Amino acid sequence: MKKYLIAGLVIAFDYRYDTYFKNNIEHYIYDGNKEVDHTIRLNYALELTEPKDGLFRIFSRSVSGVKSYMLYDEGYKNIDIWIDEDTFTDAATAEYIYSGMIFLELAQRHGLVPIHGSAISYDGEVILFAAPSGTGKSTHAKMWKELYKNHVSWVNDDKPLLSFEGEDIFVYGAPFSGQYSSNSNQKLPLKAIVILQQGVTDKVTVLNEKEGLKHLMRNTLRPQEEKLWDHALQSFEKILKRIPMYLLDASLSTNAPKAIKKAIFNE
Structure with missing residues (x-):
């Protein structure tokens, strides 16, 4: 998992699709010694069910069930985004939208x-x-x-x-x-x-x-x-x-x- 320094925050993050991130996020790669502020993991499945415990937030639902959600811990130190790629016609856009949405929320928590x-x-x-x-x-x-x-x-x-x-x-x-x-x-x-x-x-x-x-x-x-x-x-x-x-x-x-x-x- 690579580290990126974005707006003063060190984010550990890996993406699957090149559509939005390739030749873009690489400009923010960080190889310094500053501690990671937040880790964002992207996970994919062909079917999702709503989590039963822990801290979570549902992003979207379909008629048949949950399309995407995130799991997180106190302080949002570790975040797992789950996407049911079978229900999205464009998983690359979903990946970009949800990871960007979470990053902006984290930025707000740091006073930006x-x-x-x-x-x-x-x-x-x-x-x-x-x-x-x-x-x-x-x-x-x-x-x-x-x-x-x-x-x-x-x-x-x-x-x-x-x-x-x-x-x-x-x-x-x-x-x-x-x-x-x-x-x-x-x-x-x-x-x-x-x-x-x-x-x-x-x-x-x-x-x-x-x-x-x-x-x-x-x-x-x-x-x-x-x-x-x-x-x-x-x-x-x-x-x-x-x-x-x-x-x-x-x-x-x-x-x-x-x-x-x-x-x-x-x-």
Whole structure:
């Protein structure tokens, strides 16, 4: 079982399918001496029954029974994900979704905050484009890459992780980054958050704290435990006090990235 250093966490993990992980998660391989924080094992069977004892969580069911679940111990140190591959038409996607879901939950338990968005680095600072699925975050981020070439690189194109260290806020890449594995093993300071809405004007509006909080709450992964949600809300307060947030009425033309870049960098 290989070890990976992802967003400061050492995860022991092995995958079966190459579809999402090959030429992706290898960038996070860790060969240092830091203790493993969590071990995630993937197990497959042609038929599953609901566990009778121990700590477990059912992920999905079919008419005939359980399709997937996880077993775990106190502190989530050891996690076993079980998948009935006979009930999934695409076991590779199931493997990726469930392991990513668990990793994001573990990240939250370590104080990180995942945001549903596309994060790019522009000259070493992160601009995070957040919006519901289908709004065009990836398309907008790609336009930055096309326009500004070597100034821009991917950090994470699905759920970048925010880390709070003293007065500073950083963004981590992670190998769980959507269909095209657009991510990099980086930790960079957060410069700005841009809320995208589909439009035609490319108008940029600076959001106040109340509006910013509303969008942050909509675009984060809400944890199941209230204490973790309370931590997320405290983290949002830090973001709102330190990081500018903008609303972009984004068209599909290159005027959109030009307009928001001008606002962010006071050009």
